[in-house]
Amino acid sequence: MTGTEIALIGAALAVGLAGIGSAIGVGIVGQSAAGLVTEDPDKFGQTLLLQALPGTQGIYGLLAGFIIMQNIGIIGDELLELTVPQGYAFLMAAIPIAIVGLVSGIYQGRVSASAVGLVAKRPEELGKGIVYAVMVETYAVLALLATIMLLFGIPL
Amino acid sequence: MPIDDTIFAYAVGRTRALETRLLDRARFERMIDASSAEEALKVLGESAYANAVAELPDVHDFETILAAELKETFDLILKISPRPELISIMALRYDIHNLKVLFKAKYLGVKSDLLIPVGSLELDKMELAVNEDDYRDLPARLRKAAENISEDFLVNRDPQVIDLLLDQVLYDQLIFAARDSGIKLLEGMFVRQIDLTNLKSLIRVKRMGLDRELLKNILLPHGSIPTDRITGMLDEPLESLITMLTMSDYADLVSEGVRDWLEKGTASRLEKLSDDYITAYLKQGKWTPFGVEPLIGYLWAKEIEIKNIRLVLVGKINKLPAEAIRERIRDVYI
Numbered sequence: 001m002t003g004t005e006i007a008l009i010g011a012a013l014a015v016g017l018a019g020i021g022s023a024i025g026v027g028i029v030g031q032s033a034a035g036l037v038t039e040d041p042d043k044f045g046q047t048l049l050l051q052a053l054p055g056t057q058g059i060y061g062l063l064a065g066f067i068i069m070q071n072i073g074i075i076g077d078e079l080l081e082l083t084v085p086q087g088y089a090f091l092m093a094a095i096p097i098a099i100v101g102l103v104s105g106i107y108q109g110r111v112s113a114s115a116v117g118l119v120a121k122r123p124e125e126l127g128k129g130i131v132y133a134v135m136v137e138t139y140a141v142l143a144l145l146a147t148i149m150l151l152f153g154i155p156l
Numbered sequence: 157m158p159i160d161d162t163i164f165a166y167a168v169g170r171t172r173a174l175e176t177r178l179l180d181r182a183r184f185e186r187m188i189d190a191s192s193a194e195e196a197l198k199v200l201g202e203s204a205y206a207n208a209v210a211e212l213p214d215v216h217d218f219e220t221i222l223a224a225e226l227k228e229t230f231d232l233i234l235k236i237s238p239r240p241e242l243i244s245i246m247a248l249r250y251d252i253h254n255l256k257v258l259f260k261a262k263y264l265g266v267k268s269d270l271l272i273p274v275g276s277l278e279l280d281k282m283e284l285a286v287n288e289d290d291y292r293d294l295p296a297r298l299r300k301a302a303e304n305i306s307e308d309f310l311v312n313r314d315p316q317v318i319d320l321l322l323d324q325v326l327y328d329q330l331i332f333a334a335r336d337s338g339i340k341l342l343e344g345m346f347v348r349q350i351d352l353t354n355l356k357s358l359i360r361v362k363r364m365g366l367d368r369e370l371l372k373n374i375l376l377p378h379g380s381i382p383t384d385r386i387t388g389m390l391d392e393p394l395e396s397l398i399t400m401l402t403m404s405d406y407a408d409l410v411s412e413g414v415r416d417w418l419e420k421g422t423a424s425r426l427e428k429l430s431d432d433y434i435t436a437y438l439k440q441g442k443w444t445p446f447g448v449e450p451l452i453g454y455l456w457a458k459e460i461e462i463k464n465i466r467l468v469l470v471g472k473i474n475k476l477p478a479e480a481i482r483e484r485i486r487d488v489y490i
Binding site for chain 1: 162165166167168169170171172173174175176236445446
């Protein structure tokens, strides 16, 4: 495998795993919200907000993948010929957001789905439900930060 | 990663919305303070029961609303639960209830209670089976119990045997089904109900001065208090029973319930406290974000709500003083 190919695996993992995390998370909240809205259609707007929260991990993953693609020239004028160690560097830089995105997306979904239950009982406390869910977000942001710092530190 | 419990996400979301429509304590207080049964019914009509109440011709027929509500609740929860077999465990209790009613109607010639159209067995078939004394269509354990009852009744003519044998089959089945399901909350609930039933039996036998053999026969197995410990308590005075239970969860409710029982000669306080104890235990379903626990909690909450409505309306129809009704009202789940 060439260095470029290995770097592309990194990009694929960042987009793919973080995307899976978000898809599962958003899916859980969606089911929970559908249950609530069946009985109380007025809660659609509030639950939609909660459902969107676990969607960010997928965006972070895409961002990381995008930076990798740009750095190695997949997007742009000329494709760089990476050495194998350079390729591995890109792969490893993608790991934080790939893994943390996957796990935090699922857990943020669980917290948000619980917040759907909170909104069912106390719609005025939506803000608190969001704060709980956003706490999980912190770690996805930290992972994205690590990934970006690693990516920009790779000598080409 | 515990992903599996999220299959309940939809059902729990929906249950959360349903929970908000349960009647709260304030509603029951208003019903109790109403000037007549009709007024109490009107207060009920301002709640989720509005449609049912509007179609009710006479307050004396309120049982039809309650039966319909219970059936609707079970049907809905069965439908939305991704594992309906867990809900069927809760419905099993109504199969046994209906069998009891049918047997009593047959042997005693009285319709002691309404048949409740909740449960896995069809009422027509059960009625036919009991009337024709042919239990081949019943599930194996029920069939055995039914055959035992009809044999025993021919010899002994003792109607208590109906309740006794059917309760034993019921709790046997409930405990086994709950263990099979791996749902701790279900098993915990049934174990607690068995313990409380056994303690009540002990006190009843003691008050009536009956003997140990009889108590041994009526105690249910599978409780957390071993049955021989309970039979052992028979020779002690009631006060020491309370001391012996101090270490268990049941201390407060037994001591209060028994004191009231001895004073007033009825077990109604103990019955209420027992229900409240189970409600408090099942309330964990309110904080469980995923899983079957919220559904079970909701079913129980609905059963308690229906029991409360019945208590209030029966009390109002019979013109009981508000205080007498109030002290029997069960704690609500919400």
